[in-house]
Structure formats: C-alpha cells, structure tokens
Amino acid sequence: MVTFATQSAQVFEESLSDLMRTQVGIVGAGPAGLVLSHLLHLQGIESVVLETRSRKYCEERVRAGVLEQGTVDLLNEIGAGERMMREGMVHYGVNLRFSGRTHHIDFRELTGGRGIMIYAQHEMIKDLVKALLASGDRLFFDVEDVSIRDFGEAKSSAKPSILFRKDGKAQQLTCDFIAGCDGSHGVCRPSIPHGVITSFERIYPFGWLGILAEAPPSSEELIYAYHDRGFALLSMRSPQISRLYLQCQPEEDLDEWPDDRIWQELHARLASTEGWTLTEGRIIQKGVTGMRSSVIEPMQYGKLFIAGDAAHIVPPTGAKGLNLAVADVRVLARALAEYYSSGRQDLLEAYSSTCLRRVWKVQRFSSWMTSMLHRREGENAFDHRLELAELDYVTSSRAASQTLAENYVGLPME
C-alpha cells in the first residue's frame, strides 16, 4: 500500500526518479530525522527521509512528553511550533515527593526564568511531518529492507548510498552524507565495521509501566515520587489526559496488571500526608519499557553520522532522550551548513566530540535521577537511607535544587 504522505500513487512514482540523488540521506523519521531535515531545508540543503514504519504508526507512537526550552525554541524556529504553543503546557517546576511530603523545585526562580513544555512526542511528530511535506521536502514512509553502503571513507570521492524497497521495488538513493537517525533498533549503527566504535552500556534492573488515562491531571506540575514500593511519576498530556508511570520489572507482564491494580499501586506510591488525592479515569493505553543507558563513541564513521537514540539511550527519569536527539541534529545541521557554504570540514570532523560532551552530561543527570528515585530489589537499609538523604539534600539545599533545575530545563547549547 502506498502511503506517501498525502499524495497519490502516481505522484509517488514520478518522485521516485528524483529520489535517486540528494545531499543528505536521512534514515528514520523520529524527532532526530525530522528535525534534521527541517534544519537542512532552512539552510537550502536538500535531504530525503526514509522511514520503515507507516505515517500513522509514527504519528501515534506514545513516548515522551517533556520538551526543554531549547527544543521548544528550535521547533518555533523551523516553523513547526504553532500548535505546540497553543496546546502545550508550560511548566516552571516539578515536584519531588517522598516520605509522604511534596517538595517543589522552582525552575523559574532557580534558572532565571526558564521552564519546560509538556507536549506529546507524537503530536510533535505530526507537526514536523505536516510542515515537512508542506515545504516540499521528501519523506517516505513504509520503506523496507534499508541498508547503507560506501560511507566509510570521509575523504573518498565515492558517494554513499541507501538501498531500500518501496512497494516491492528496489531503490537506491545516492547522497553526499548519511544521517543515521534510526533509533536504537536501526540499521545504521550496526553497519559500522566491528572494532571502529566502542559501546558503553548500563542496564537497570527495572522498567516503567506507563499508562494514559482519561483523567484530569491531579497536579498542576509533574510529581516524581520515591516510595518503599518503588518509583511513580505523575505527568500529563492535556487538561483531560494524565500520563502516569510505575517502576516495575524490566520484562513485566502487562496481563498481571489489570486497571484496578495499576490504580491501587499509583494511589499507594503517590500517597501524601497533605490532603492530596489522585483522580482516576479510564485507561486508554498501557505499555512497559525496560531501562538502560548506552553511548557509542565515536558517533560518526566516514560520511555516516549517527544521531539521537541510534547513538545513545538515556533512562526516561530525566526526560532527556528526545531533547538529546534534537541537540545532536542541531550540531550536525550546523556542521553540514558550514560544509556546503564554505567547504570547511572541521565542524563535521568535530561532530562526535561536540555531541558527546553534552551526551555524557545528560547521561550523568539521567542516571543520577534514576538511582535517587528508584528502589532496587534486595536493596539494603543503608542504600535506602542514602536515597532519602539525597532527596532531602536536593530539596533543602539551594545549590542542589539549582543543579537539578538547570539540568532539567536543559543545559545551554555549545
């Protein structure tokens, strides 16, 4: 079935002939690939985005919800922020709840007025896809058998290419550079020869069970709750929809979690001694995500540049994955613009080292938030006391609260 955006099958057939050549071939239409294509378009650089999933799937996949100020500014710059500014919710703080009491971290006061935007990732994807198609750039969903070749030599005159099938027909897209924005299960990173990149990894012994519920959010701002029974998070998507998470086993069986058990657990873990109550509603989506941290070094090989989840994964506790993906492609777009306008290659050569400085700081923050807020199975009383002391310190020391706040709203771009 042809689902080339909103165009007809005939238009699609015609555009296949143009498809054979572009400046930047982008694999993956997640936040990294779509934002990169927009940024390149603004610089007059041509790109083609190839995505294995359908447009519908990409636009409905429930994931992130917290956008840093820098991500919000960028979406506005590329002309895809209008609906987000209307429908998104700006927050100037988050709450940490432990021992039944709630402590507010005031971003506005601690970061000189900065905040975050609550806006669902899939809504952002819809806006990016719509704007990209309106600007005439090329984006193909439902492609199959994607593979990449001839990308290994940065200085060689050989052109990299992306092979794929569309409607059963084999295609080849030749380009100057390939951007591997194909997430943690993509093909670009595994195409780099063995021994060229080093992979750093940490697997956590827990996961998150996430739900969307038709319930007005029970708090104006997010609540991160530390509890003896495990971590819980109250987030939201709109004034009518709550997004809630529970710490669980990494391979938790959802069949063991009927709706009433989920609510019971959320009530227990989010309980407060301050007269607060959790509003329930119909659960409209459920899912389990395992948690891990990973980074590859370097994030480039020849004419292939890896960005976003394809290069690094952070546990969701710091709400950073999408924002980090956007930060990578911002660096890449600037380096490519410099290359095409002046022939300078130094920014491209420095792509990986520039990105990795931010990546490791974000890994540090996400891993710190994760260990402070989660309970480990078999954890001893000493560790438990340390976690409580960490939370007590973070919420009572201005310096510590400020550290959390400046990382949460997003470190400045280099």
Ligand code: RFL
């Ligand atoms: P994506 O979004 O995974 O997109 C990659 C795209 O590539 C496609 N693909 C291919 N296309 C062509 N050929 C192939 N061979 C391909 N293989 C794969 C895929 O279909 C997909 O469309 O990666 P990207 O663009 O790097 O973006 C990363 C973010 O999506 C991710 O980091 C965030 O969702 C993480 N995350 C959060 N990030 C935040 O910044 N704030 C949050 O609040 C937040 N909460 C979350 C999250 C992730 C979660 N889960 C489910 C993992 C909450 C959760 C529960």
Ligand code: PHB
């Ligand atoms: C979300 O709303 O999905 C969300 C919020 C904060 C996080 C992770 C996910 O840390």
